[in-house]
Structures are given as C-alpha cells and as structure tokens.
Amino acid sequence: MIAGAVSEFREAHPGVRFEVLLTNDVLDLISENIDVALRIGASNPQEALVRGVLDMEFGLYASAEYLRRNGEPASIHAVSTLIGPDRPELRRLLCRALKNGIEFPQFQVAVDSFALAREFVLLHQGVGLLPQSLCRAELASQAVVPVLPNLFSGSIRLHLTFPSRADLNPKVNAFAQILARHLEAAAAGQ
Numbered sequence: 001m002i003a004g005a006v007s008e009f010r011e012a013h014p015g016v017r018f019e020v021l022l023t024n025d026v027l028d029l030i031s032e033n034i035d036v037a038l039r040i041g042a043s044n045p046q047e048a049l050v051r052g053v054l055d056m057e058f059g060l061y062a063s064a065e066y067l068r069r070n071g072e073p074a075s076i077h078a079v080s081t082l083i084g085p086d087r088p089e090l091r092r093l094l095c096r097a098l099k100n101g102i103e104f105p106q107f108q109v110a111v112d113s114f115a116l117a118r119e120f121v122l123l124h125q126g127v128g129l130l131p132q133s134l135c136r137a138e139l140a141s142q143a144v145v146p147v148l149p150n151l152f153s154g155s156i157r158l159h160l161t162f163p164s165r166a167d168l169n170p171k172v173n174a175f176a177q178i179l180a181r182h183l184e185a186a187a188a189g190q
Helices: 002-012 064-070 088-097 114-122 132-140 170-187
Strands: 037-040 048-063 082-085 109-111 127-131 144-147 153-163
Touching: 002 170, 037 048, 037 088, 048 064, 048 114, 048 132, 048 170, 064 144, 082 088, 082 114, 088 153, 109 114, 114 127, 114 132, 127 132, 132 144, 132 170, 153 170
Parallel strands: 082 109, 082 127
Antiparallel strands: 037 153, 048 127, 048 144, 048 153
C-alpha cells in the first residue's frame, strides 16, 4: 500500500526522492526531518498536525504450518513463541483496544516493526500480533490463520501526522492524500 502510493505520486511528480522508514519508534518529526508519518493511536508527544485515516483491525496470526507443528493454542499462555512490538507504550495501546481488555503476556520475540513480525509468522516462527491488512493475501489463501480471535483482536486508529511547520510543502500534502486513499483501499481489501 505504501509502495503503491509512492509509485502513483512519483508518476505525477517525477524526480521526487523518497526515504521510507518502517519502525514502531516514535521519531521526532522535526529533528529527524520527516515530512509525514503514519502513527497508531492518538497520543502525540510533539506539536503536530494529526489527521485520522482509518481504523486498523489487528489480531494474533500464525502460519498454518506453525499450527500443524505446534497445535492450536487453547489460551494465550499455551503459545510457545509470541511475536509482537518491543515498545511498551504501543503494547499498552493495543491492549486497551482489545475487546475484552485482556493483556498480552510477555512477547518471546520483540520486534520494532509489524513488517518484521509478519516475516517471522510467514517463516513459521510463532504467533504474531499483526494488522489484518498486512497479511490479507495469506489469510485469503489460508497460509496464515487467526489465533484466539475472540480474545485477541480489535481495532485502533491510524493517523497521518505532519510536523506543524508553517512551510508544509504542498507536495507533502498531495502525497498524504494519495497515501490515505491507498490505506483506505487496502483496509477495504481492494
């Protein structure tokens, strides 16, 4: 979805340079010279312009092969390898979004991006906490399946965040609109 937005924008604006960072870290937009960020949740440690884009569904997912080898867990404590974000504040935010208010136990594999958690799941290394949209194709093919969906699933708001600079570039705003459209399409399964 991000690559699609970058490709579409570059067709309309050739020569524009992109640097894409995938991290769960909350970076300082101004000192890191970041024009736009996707952030989960509403809290923001900086003065910034924040626009809600969509509600992102998330849950626990494992490869079908991992479940064949290890069995379907009856509870979260029966999961031998739980994969999730290493940032405690992100973990707390995701726990608050769960339907039942249940807490995640300690992650045996802590990662700094959902993309990396997805890779571990696809390599049959454990049960990962992931946005549903990140594994939509694998869910459709049943290569990846939900684990304990009645207890560990929910949704959380995804925001586009911009530094509150007076000189906000019109191209950045145009890219943000394209990115929002791609994110909405991905969430809708298009």
